[in-house]
Amino acid sequence: MNGALTDRLKAIFRDIETDDVRDGRLTVLAPAASVLSVLRLLRSDGYGYLQLISCVDWIDDGQLEVVYVLSRYLDGEGGIGGGPIRVVLKTRVPRTNASLPTAIEIYPIAEPYEREVHELFGVRFEGHPRLTPLFLEREYEIPPFRKDFDTRQYVEDVFGSVPAVGEESQDS
Amino acid sequence: MRELELYFGPQHLGMVGNFSITLKVEGDRIVKADANPGYLHRGFEKLMELRSWIKNFPMVCRMNVVEPDSMEMIYSMGVEKLAGIQVPERAQFIRSIYLELARVGSHLFGLWAYANMLGFDTVAQWAMYHRDLVLDLFEELTGGRVYHIYIWPGGVRRDFPDGFEDRIVSTLHSIGGCVPDYDNAFFNNRLFRERAKGVGTVTREDAVAMGGTGQVIRATGMEYDIRKVDPYAAYDRVPWDVHTRTEGDAYSRIWVVRDEMIESVHMIFKLLDAMPKGDVYNRIPNPFKWRIPEGDAYVRCESSRGELGLYIVSDGGDKPHRAHFRTPSYPHGLTVLEQALVGESIADVGNIMISLYVVAPEIDR
Amino acid sequence: MDRNQLVKWLEAPAKMAHKYSLHAVYFCTGCGIIEVPPTITARWDAERFGVLPTATPRHANLFLITGYVSVKTLRAIVRTYEQMPEPKFSVGFGSCPINGGMYWDSYNTIKHLDRYIPIDGWIAGCMPRPEAIFIAVTHLWTLIEKDMADGYKRYREHYDEYRANQERVLGKLEWPPLFPMRKDQ
Numbered sequence: 001m002n003g004a005l006t007d008r009l010k011a012i013f014r015d016i017e018t019d020d021v022r023d024g025r026l027t028v029l030a031p032a033a034s035v036l037s038v039l040r041l042l043r044s045d046g047y048g049y050l051q052l053i054s055c056v057d058w059i060d061d062g063q064l065e066v067v068y069v070l071s072r073y074l075d076g077e078g079g080i081g082g083g084p085i086r087v088v089l090k091t092r093v094p095r096t097n098a099s100l101p102t103a104i105e106i107y108p109i110a111e112p113y114e115r116e117v118h119e120l121f122g123v124r125f126e127g128h129p130r131l132t133p134l135f136l137e138r139e140y141e142i143p144p145f146r147k148d149f150d151t152r153q154y155v156e157d158v159f160g161s162v163p164a165v166g167e168e169s170q171d172s
Numbered sequence: 173m174r175e176l177e178l179y180f181g182p183q184h185l186g187m188v189g190n191f192s193i194t195l196k197v198e199g200d201r202i203v204k205a206d207a208n209p210g211y212l213h214r215g216f217e218k219l220m221e222l223r224s225w226i227k228n229f230p231m232v233c234r235m236n237v238v239e240p241d242s243m244e245m246i247y248s249m250g251v252e253k254l255a256g257i258q259v260p261e262r263a264q265f266i267r268s269i270y271l272e273l274a275r276v277g278s279h280l281f282g283l284w285a286y287a288n289m290l291g292f293d294t295v296a297q298w299a300m301y302h303r304d305l306v307l308d309l310f311e312e313l314t315g316g317r318v319y320h321i322y323i324w325p326g327g328v329r330r331d332f333p334d335g336f337e338d339r340i341v342s343t344l345h346s347i348g349g350c351v352p353d354y355d356n357a358f359f360n361n362r363l364f365r366e367r368a369k370g371v372g373t374v375t376r377e378d379a380v381a382m383g384g385t386g387q388v389i390r391a392t393g394m395e396y397d398i399r400k401v402d403p404y405a406a407y408d409r410v411p412w413d414v415h416t417r418t419e420g421d422a423y424s425r426i427w428v429v430r431d432e433m434i435e436s437v438h439m440i441f442k443l444l445d446a447m448p449k450g451d452v453y454n455r456i457p458n459p460f461k462w463r464i465p466e467g468d469a470y471v472r473c474e475s476s477r478g479e480l481g482l483y484i485v486s487d488g489g490d491k492p493h494r495a496h497f498r499t500p501s502y503p504h505g506l507t508v509l510e511q512a513l514v515g516e517s518i519a520d521v522g523n524i525m526i527s528l529y530v531v532a533p534e535i536d537r
Numbered sequence: 538m539d540r541n542q543l544v545k546w547l548e549a550p551a552k553m554a555h556k557y558s559l560h561a562v563y564f565c566t567g568c569g570i571i572e573v574p575p576t577i578t579a580r581w582d583a584e585r586f587g588v589l590p591t592a593t594p595r596h597a598n599l600f601l602i603t604g605y606v607s608v609k610t611l612r613a614i615v616r617t618y619e620q621m622p623e624p625k626f627s628v629g630f631g632s633c634p635i636n637g638g639m640y641w642d643s644y645n646t647i648k649h650l651d652r653y654i655p656i657d658g659w660i661a662g663c664m665p666r667p668e669a670i671f672i673a674v675t676h677l678w679t680l681i682e683k684d685m686a687d688g689y690k691r692y693r694e695h696y697d698e699y700r701a702n703q704e705r706v707l708g709k710l711e712w713p714p715l716f717p718m719r720k721d722q
Contacts, residue, residue, distance in 0.1 A: 025470070050383060052470070054483050054496040069470050069483060069498075073380060073389075073396050085402070086470065109383040112506040135210035135536055136645070137609045138708075144644055145218050151644045152222075159637075159648045162705055165655075165698045166691065182613045183564040185592040190565055190610060211610045212567065214643045222642065231639065237571045284574060300578040307575075318571055318664045533568070 005045065005083045013038060025086040032100055035091050039068065039106050042087055047072050053103075053113035055121045059147040063092040064121055066100060095146075099124040120145040173198045178518070182211055186522030188285045189532030191505070193525075197518060205513040207506050213536040217495055224490050225251060226324075226459035233319050235497065236534045239278035241271055242475035243497075244323040249404065249471040250484040250495070251325045255464045261406075262450040263327035268406040269443050270313075270322060272436045273340070276347075277306040278476035279433045282529055286426060287358060289522040290367050295358040302347045309343055312336065327453025337444050344437050351434065359430055368423040372512045372524035375420055382511070383503040386478025387432070388528060390416045391424035398474035410442040422527035429529075463490050477501055477529045499534035506535065545682075555598065555624060556587075556678045562597035563590040564617055567604020569630045572664045581667040586674050594620040602656075605633035605646045611653060612707055618654050619715045623689045626681070628673060629659045638663065652702050655688035 005026060006018050016038065017029045030038050052069040068089040093100060102125040103110040114125040115134045122143035125131065142149040180186070180193040192208040216235055220228050232247045233240035245267065252259065259267075280303035287296040307317045313336065314320040314329075322329055358364055374384065376392035389396050395414045399407040415431035417424035456462065466488040472481040478500025485494040505528070512524055546553050565573075576583045577590055591597045594617045602614060618627065629650050632638040637648035650656060657680060660673045680686040692699060696716045704710055 048380060051472075051479075051481055052483055052496065052498040054494070056485050056494045067483065069481075073394065074401065088468075088470065108381050109503055109507060112502065133210075135213040137210065137607075137612075140644075144215060149218075149644075151215065151218060152642045154644050155642055155648070158644075158706070162649070162652050162702050163698075164649070164652055165695050165702065182566075182610065183562070183594070183617050185563050185590075188565060189570065190567065211607060211613070213607055213609075213645050214605065214640050215645055219640065219643055234568060234639065237568045281571075281574070284578075297579040300574050301580050304575055304580045317666065 021084045026084045028089045050107040055117045057147045065092050102127040191532035200517045205510045209535045212533045216537040220495050241274035246482045248323050248325050250482045253469040257325050260451045263452045264406040265447040272440050275436050275476045277303050286526045326456045331452045371422045373421040382507045387425045387428045391428050392420040393418045412439050425527045501530045501534040504528045505530035556681045558587045559599040560591045560597045561599040562594045569603025576667040598625050600627040603630040607645050625689050626657045629656045655691045657686045657688045
């Protein structure tokens, strides 16, 4: 039963890698071009709950890894039951010109997660209706969550250089 | 009729927490709502990458200010899963009791906010007073009223002091004895029913599509509680029920909160009876030289607002490579809120926001 | 009422009225908001000190900046502070406004709040207890008594420095200057 999903994925998609199911979790590594098709398959298989879209910066490899964590609410809730409770789908994009298609048609909840990944890591999601800043107010040359953004240097440059008020006019 | 753009901004009496909603209204009806988070963004997850594993513990609890204990728990669970640390049995029971007390405190805070929003000031004062009694218990156990830093990987920091269990029982009895007063004054009150029935309805399909958890999904009839679905700590050692309602409006959500509070109190009594003796923590490696093997993990727990998850990645070093918190207020405050507000009146914005239990620092981290 | 107070009430009634009715504007700026509801409700009752929350800054004379201040919040704080009528007093609550606190290396929080708006006093702690808020209120009474709580006067005198600091962090401000700016020589 646990192997059924893995076999189906391997049969349909030639270019993905999967591990065995460990601890109720299946990890799938897919190239960026097949991400939407894998998501569609998993959605029709009952994994209707997108828990998280996250991004990890592997600066030594020069790649950003976008991670989709999928699950389902209760066993038997919509779709084929059984199989691992969680599927973690990982894909890698290059750090320069990182871009992926948006997953909003498949999972409507993807909208704020993709907006956040775009803002903090600089990954473009093609087809997203509202890719405006979510949290940040200022402009940053390097997206702040990337590993090459030195936050302590930034703090010194921007906030440490603000002078205290009334220092010059102490002798007035 | 003309359309107006209003800022239900951060400085507003109806806003608990630093959050802003841009409303487009026609008369009194809301046509479109845009959530505007970011007032509390600290770049938490970036700061966590600069501090070692043990130094992150005092930081993590400050992510959510209303119930910091669930944040400590989820970070401990993540680190324990990555590092393969076991937790002794007594510590699991203590963790469950501690988290249930935090849940009671957090729901009382939500009841203060909600009752104030509807104008029931007396009930709000009672709720805040009873939450203070729970905070007194926390202060005796950990030394701090709000930020406790009590759970760490391998167990909890110290055992219960002498006689603490009796004090827990007497405090909970004094709070529980006031439940008939709460019911008369608020929950069975006709004014609450008229203000909250049919307001902010979230159907089950919408909640499932938008990733709603916690009381948002339990008020639509689904018995989805991580403590039952994916048990952690000592939640599978005692019998307890999940409470649901069916309509999915603000009235059902607040009733689910009330039933959960009472269930938590009963659960604490059962856990206290069943708690074994023993150690309360397993030793962790030297925290200055602690390296966790490579890997990634996704853990989840049930906080008072819904499903709280953590995706944590280690590259074999002494600092986390990436820690991403999946907080329950993120979908509730950003997509569910925008959908639930359409068609409602301006006076109900605070009503709906607090019934969804959106806590702003969780969204921005 | 003891006899010393009676003399003070007759000599300077406005100052005594300012002291004993510090109405705080209701703005939950940060973490510290978790200790404000216990302070203003029945157990720790701040109303016996004269402290009440108000809905709008136009009715308030105390601004309690509770917790860390991010850049977006600073914009709202400056607008709220400028809308309050004088005399007004502002108190930084928690260790984060003092020097950045725990988020000293965060790219989105400001580090020293008194470079952007004037602060009359600080309350240290993370979180400060309700009793710490009451001690701060009594200290503020002493400062008002001795005419040392002059944050609003400093704002008027050094307005161009404050505004320059605000513009450094927030960019071009969309509201006009509150006081006439001194022309540079």
